Amino acid sequence: MEVKVEGGDEFANASYEKICDDTFRDIGLRSNIEQVYMYCNAAEHVFILSVEIGRVPSPVKVWDVTQREGDKLRITDEKYAPKLLALLWDKYGERVQQISRLVIGLELKDEEIAEVMNLIVYDPREDLNSRVLDGIDRILPEGARVRYPMPSTAGITIIASENPIAEEWKEKAKEIMRKMASSKGGT
């Protein structure tokens, strides 16, 4: 993830670079974001944050997080256990039982088990938007409550201020979006 902050003084720019970096790391999106650009104009209280989303991991399937042991499944990544159990119970009901903390018993036919292995447990794309927006909300100064979002194909740009947002800043945001797109090679 590439972070660039401009517009503030030296201290503020360095500090916000660190805040962007830490915030996206905290919510686990650091590797999914290509670049972040922030423009700070504290004198007029306008902040523009542009995030370009990069590669998003492919959906996690049952065989990614479990190991088949006959008619049982051993969970190898416990982080996905609640989602996996909910999914199987929803689909097969009482034919699926949690035998122990990491072992799931299946009373299913062989072809059904093969089908189970290909089910999607978690798709990172599902909540990507809300996670990115949460990150942006944590980064932008709390007082800048007037927001103007400008989505694009590759990401989102948000203008935030405590005052009504003037056309001039919308133009500036468009310019930033163009720059971000051209630095990537055009989207």
Place this chain on the structure above:
Amino acid sequence: MYKIMMFTGGVYKFHELKETIEDIGGFVLQEMVMQTETMMHLAFPEEEERRIRNKAKDLGGKLKDLPLAGAEIMIVVPSLGNHHAVYPMCDIAEFLRRKGAITNMMGLARGVGKRIAQMTVQEKAIIEECDAAVFVFGDFKECIEEKAPKLCEPLEVPYMIVGGPPDLDIPHYVGGVGRRTRRMNRKSDIDKLEEMAAAFKEVLNEKIEEIEEDPLAASPLFIKEMIEMTLPPKAGEEFPVVIHLDGLRVKIEEGDEGRVRDIEIGKRKLSEISEIKKSLYEGYLVKIQTEAVTGGIF
């Protein structure tokens, strides 16, 4: 003037230290015994420091100076959202506590932003109940410059501003902190907190000098002792009486207010030498009047 220090050491013969303090007219402000370890906050006349140091040395304990002891400080942040809390607010509060101060933390209801930042009358009154305030602001020079006169300058208590930009032409300002996403536990951070505590001591000294010039009718330490004799602290109760530089905060139930008013301090009652009012925040505030107003009490 009393000097306040912290003693840490073993329990062996530590009652002897307590006796020495009582002999020289000092007070034990706080005492904590943790199995074989003890921690005490002691207040004693400045000129007796050598005697206490010798005693502590005999017992094999350590004495640490508490430059901010005897003061209750309010740490004020623009809001309690995750933009301003918990870092660096809690690091600052913790560091001031290590220097002996009692700290409270407060997030303003509408303190965020630049133009829209404001402080209510009640918030101002709550902050003024404490001896001093520390405002923790963010990274932008323009915001701090606009907020300082609006939020901090109207206060009638000493204050300090902690912010991001290293150099700002604002009174009582310490820079280099700003918004943080991690704990301030590195060497450079600790040095910065030390610098901040030293700057805060200077701010507090203004008030201490003011009180020394026009001394109080009785020391808050002495009044604390008298209150605790009448209303002994209940088991497990933390800081039922908090010392201020010019008074006390007494955390008592409503019915006990009369008993506190009638406590005899020398020849006078507490209510005659101090103003007692209900705190907007917690307990009752006792503001001791100066000797010039009350006359001699002994």
